[in-house]
Amino acid sequence: MQRYLGEKVCMATSRIVYNGDLRCSLEHLRSGSVIRSDAPIDNQGLGEDFSPTDLTASSLGACMLTIMGIKARDQGLDIQGARCDVTKTMLDGPRRIGKIRVQIEMPSSVPEDKRKVLEMVAKNCPVALSLSSDIEQQVEFTYI
Helix, strand or coil: CEEEECCEEEECCEEEEEEECCEEEEEECCCCCEEEEECCHHHCCCCCCECHHHHHHHHHHHHHHHHHHHHHHHCCCCCCCCEEEEEEEEECCCCEEEEEEEEEEECCCCCHHHHHHHHHHHHCCHHHHHCCCCCEEEEEEEEC
């Protein structure tokens, strides 16, 4: 399956199969990597894997760390060991993500004069810019 974005050809990214019992298998077509999703306990599932909205929220944190890693590498910095905790808050009527809180812990070895740049690129990562403005994004940085 191909889609066209301007003149650039885009191949399918993933194939998703519904396995029954509110569970899916998601295959990354380029690598063959597979993850599973499950409906959350509060929405008729068993909550034994990431829910689709968990994946959305987690993608925000992963994108922030990845884009900071790119910027850090470009600046000759090493942020290996940086991590984040992601908390998703759901709303009803209709059911949707209302807030994603990302608490990022960065190595204290990152120089003070480089921190604001890394924080800015994180807050402007592709996932952050792709999410609806109706979703509150609360991002906090700690240097440990």
